[in-house]
Amino acid sequence: MPDATTERPYHHGNLRTALLDAAERSLREHGADRLALRDLAREIGVSHAAPRRHFPDRQALLDALAEAGFARLDAVLRSALAGADDDFAARVRAAAVVYARFATENAALLELMYTSKHRAGATRIVAAAEAPMRLLAEVITEGQAQGALEPGDPERIGIILFATLQGIASLVNGNFVPPDRLDGLVETAVEQFLRGARPAS
Incomplete structure (x- = not known):
């Protein structure tokens, strides 16, 4: 039957x-x-x-899932920035908190997102992955225009901040750090970033 x-x-x-x-x-x-x-x-x-x-096939589904994940990440970052003050520090904090929470609340999806974009032929995923990084670079450029951030390549500076946040999220996802410490660690990371990247007086 x-x-x-x-x-x-x-x-x-x-x-x-x-x-x-x-x-x-x-x-x-x-x-x-x-x-x-x-x-x-x-x-x-x-x-x-x-x-x-x-x-x-299964790979096509995984690729679509990764692409959708990057689109969702970009959307939540844009929403956070839209609701933040024009002050550069406030915008960095808003983006940092939202990214860290997305990364810890969607740990398996995030891992898929970042591993899928390295697969040969994953051009759509690579393009989708560029959107959040491009948005972060735009925020860095705004900070430089306001005089709140030292001159330099916005993408390079953004990668430093992103790597720090990703590292914190990875520690939480790996159970090396309890989840209730996430927001505090992100706040400390942002403070250190803002202090270190501030133009010399």
Whole structure:
């Protein structure tokens, strides 16, 4: 007797979104290695062939998940900056806190995001990954224009700040640092960054 799932049509409004949502849940709970298209199809109640309308294979789904992750990161950073004061220090703090929280609340997704962009042919992911870094460079440029930051390559300076935040998030994700210390460590990192990058008087 055939599996009823194989004959079940798709009745949701958006198959692609449903698959990505299910894939992210699976990623969070089980990791990327155990993610399978057939399991996702079973979970959302469609035929085993249905996911291939949008994702020809498992790698295509992982790539789409990583690309969506970068888009979401860019969106939350932009939202944080839109709600921050024009003061450079306030904008850096807003972006830093949001990034660190995103990185710790979406640890498995973030790992996928940063490993996927190094795969050969992952041009769309690379382009998506550039958006948050470009946004950070824009904030650095604003600080330099305000005289709050020393002259220099905005991208290079932004990478230093990003690396510090990523390091803190990695320590939390690896259980080396308890999560309740995250915000305090980020605040200290931002203070040190602002102090060290301030133009000499």
